[in-house]
Amino acid sequence: MKVLVTGSEGYIGTRLVQVLLDKEFDVTGLDTGYYEEGHLYDMKGAEYPLIKKDTRAVTPEDLKGFDAIVHLAELSNDPVGQNDPEITFEINHRGTMKLAEAAKAAGVRKFVYFSSCSIYGASEQVSDENTTPNPLTAYAQSKVMNEQALSKMADDTFSPVRMRFDLVVNDLAASAHVNKLIKMSSDGTPWRPFVHIMDVAQAVVLTLNAPAEQVHNKLFNVGSNDNNYQVRNIAEIIAGVFPGCKTEFGDSTGDKRNYRVKFDKIKEVLPGFECKWNVKKGAEELKQIFEEVKMDSEVYHSRLYTRLKQIEYLKNEHKVDDHLNWTV
Numbered sequence: 022m023k024v025l026v027t028g029s030e031g032y033i034g035t036r037l038v039q040v041l042l043d044k045e046f047d048v049t050g051l052d053t054g055y056y057e058e059g060h061l062y063d064m065k066g067a068e069y070p071l072i073k074k075d076t077r078a079v080t081p082e083d084l085k086g087f088d089a090i091v092h093l094a095e096l097s098n099d100p101v102g103q104n105d106p107e108i109t110f111e112i113n114h115r116g117t118m119k120l121a122e123a124a125k126a127a128g129v130r131k132f133v134y135f136s137s138c139s140i141y142g143a144s145e146q147v148s149d150e151n152t153t154p155n156p157l158t159a160y161a162q163s164k165v166m167n168e169q170a171l172s173k174m175a176d177d178t179f180s181p182v183r184m185r186f187d188l189v190v191n192d193l194a195a196s197a198h199v200n201k202l203i204k205m206s207s208d209g210t211p212w213r214p215f216v217h218i219m220d221v222a223q224a225v226v227l228t229l230n231a232p233a234e235q236v237h238n239k240l241f242n243v244g245s246n247d248n249n250y251q252v253r254n255i256a257e258i259i260a261g262v263f264p265g266c267k268t269e270f271g272d273s274t275g276d277k278r279n280y281r282v283k284f285d286k287i288k289e290v291l292p293g294f295e296c297k298w299n300v301k302k303g304a305e306e307l308k309q310i311f312e313e314v315k316m317d318s319e320v321y322h323s324r325l326y327t328r329l330k331q332i333e334y335l336k337n338e339h340k341v342d343d344h345l346n347w348t349v
């Protein structure tokens with residue numbers, strides 16, 4: 022099966038592509054390369070063709086012959102979006118729409134979209150796919166807009182699949198490793214769900230292998246009911262993996278996001294899906310990688326590994342313009 026992975030050079034993309042290649046999918050990547058200088062470690066994986074292009078400039082010609090697109094290429098995470106909401110809408114909403122329309126025109130059957138559990142925002146209840154979204158940031162708003170617009174595009178020839186999930190243990194673990202401190206802006210009481218990249222990759226593989234009718238226009242959360250944690254609990258689990266690490270919390274006026282999520286539907290849509298990872302296991306994996314790459318304060322604070330800093334750098338050096346288009 023010929024699969025195009027957009028955002029293939031990013032945090033999730035680099036690992037997802039390796040999983041798909043191992044499963045013998047015929048993979049091509051598409052990425053504009055904002056963070057191409059910042060590869061923390063070499064996974065020594067198989068080679069694959071890469072189209073260096075912005076989603077906003079994609080045409081149906083670029084997408085002819087693919088059976089499926091897994092779409093990750095957006096400005097990832099809430100702080101990047103809050104920094105410049107307009108550019109977030111431009112890339113994350115209009116770029117995604119341009120890509121999806123070109124995909125449909127090119128006859129690509131499946132379009133797997135990476136949404137986020139941050140669309141649940143703040144809620145006292147346990148949220149599921151029927152809960153009305155409560156996006157608190159431009160990033161989360163653009164995710165909701167895309168989920169809805171993609172659903173309207175579904176027909177006999179085009180099957181969008183929308184997945185919601187959350188990661189974020191990496192930054193906390195890096196701080197635990199380098200600073201021996203995990204500092205949270207919230208008071209530690211809010212709930213968040215977590216899932217490992219390899220479990221997300223499992224959901225993508227099952228989706229690509231499923232008959233189109235099985236996943237057609239489906240929206241589901243990716244994760245497990247057991248992997249909802251209070252932020253305080255997360256900090257303590259990670260601190261437990263990094264000896265000598267302390268935890269510090271803010272007050273209740275900090276980060277407002279608070280959601281607990283139900284993950285029952287994925288088992289109906291993708292029979293056999295089972296999370297194999299939890300936060301402790303993920304933190305242990307990160308610890309091993311940080312030791313291998315000798316992660317220190319300089320690496321941790323480098324622009325190369327911090328999305329916001331790298332985007333600011335590209336703008337300040339006029340390598341990209343205000344719309345994040347390359348100038349050269």
Ligand SMILES: NC(=O)c1ccc[n+]([C@@H]2O[C@H](COP(=O)([O-])OP(=O)(O)OC[C@H]3O[C@@H](n4cnc5c(N)ncnc54)[C@H](O)[C@@H]3O)[C@@H](O)[C@H]2O)c1
Binds near residue numbers: 032054074076189
């Ligand atoms: N990391 C998370 O915690 C998380 C959680 C839920 C959903 N997601 C979603 O998963 C996707 C991938 O996340 P990530 O953490 O790997 O992000 P990332 O920032 O590491 O990677 C995104 C990649 O997309 C590329 N890109 C960005 N804008 C582009 C454009 N206009 N045209 C072409 N390429 C472009 C970047 O160069 C980068 O390589 C995103 O859509 C993100 O919103 C991520």
